[in-house]
């Protein structure tokens with residue numbers, strides 16, 4: 001009999017890719033989300049459109065033991081969504097409710113291993129003020145001081161899944177994702193993140209003109225291609241690692257460098273026009289020492305490889321929308 005997996009948030013960017021990967025691995029997959037995926041037909045064997053804030057729905061979809069459960073559902077977006085402050089109450093309420101429901105319903109079905117996707121946004125803002133030298137080592141998390149309510153909720157939910165491990169002997173696993181990108185994610189509409197937003201702007205611009213960049217563009221980040229994120233995700237859930245680990249890239253670039261990389265891929269010469277906008281921390285990079293130690297693996301694909309694939313897909317969307 002094939003193994004079974006439950007993907008919560010299957011209609012989202014990472015969840016959609018995860019369903020496809022698990023199908024390739026031979027799993028029977030149930031996906032759940034508020035909506036169908038906007039950019040792909042789901043490959044899930046069973047797909048439920050439902051609201052995971054509702055305990056009855058969560059009990060209905062966790063109606064049996066699954067070999068693997070991935071809890072990716074969250075109310076989230078890029079800087080334009082999580083750093084403006086306008087969505088704070090929804091972000092905290094919606095995501096915490098989902099996680100409370102899922103942790104409890106999984107335990108009631110004797111499901112031991114839930115994967116939970118936390119975020120680098122839970123790291124203290126004061127360790128990320130130097131763009132050349134941010135500290136995102138896992139043990140720098142406390143004393144806690146995330147710069148967004150999104151980060152605080154992630155921290156709460158990490159602790160929730162680990163509290164179940166301590167009190168009920170479950171083996172829930174937690175990763176702290178750092179800026180995951182790739183095709184078939186949000187690229188317009190306000191929830192898109194920097195790589196997708198930059199790809200869209202470059203695809204829409206004529207060579208010799210300019211694109212807008214929020215802030216001075218000297219803030220640093222690293223970006224991880226979605227396939228490597230899933231490799232880390234499945235490896236972590238199947239491991240005996242009992243502490244949260246970063247899943248991210250260590251190739252740190254400024255947002256200006258990111259914009260130049262995408263312009264080069266597109267073969268366009270574009271100036272950068274810096275405008276005010278929500279920014280987040282000044283610098284952030286993944287620290288992969290712990291994941292290497294715990295899993296004997298860490299991402300290593302160059303950023304440009306993933307950007308090429310992502311730009312090609314977003315350029316297609318831009319042209320399709322314009323047609």
Ligand code: NAD
Nearest residue numbers: 009011012013014033034051052073074117119177179180
């Ligand atoms: P996404 O927004 O594309 O996917 C999240 C999905 O959750 C969406 O499809 C949404 O409809 C669904 N959802 C929200 N509320 C729901 C509800 N009440 N009931 C059912 N479904 C609901 O985001 P993503 O980029 O795929 O991220 C997946 C997970 O990884 C999230 O938990 C996110 O916080 C975390 N994460 C992502 C990144 C990144 O760079 N993409 C970085 C750090 C952490």
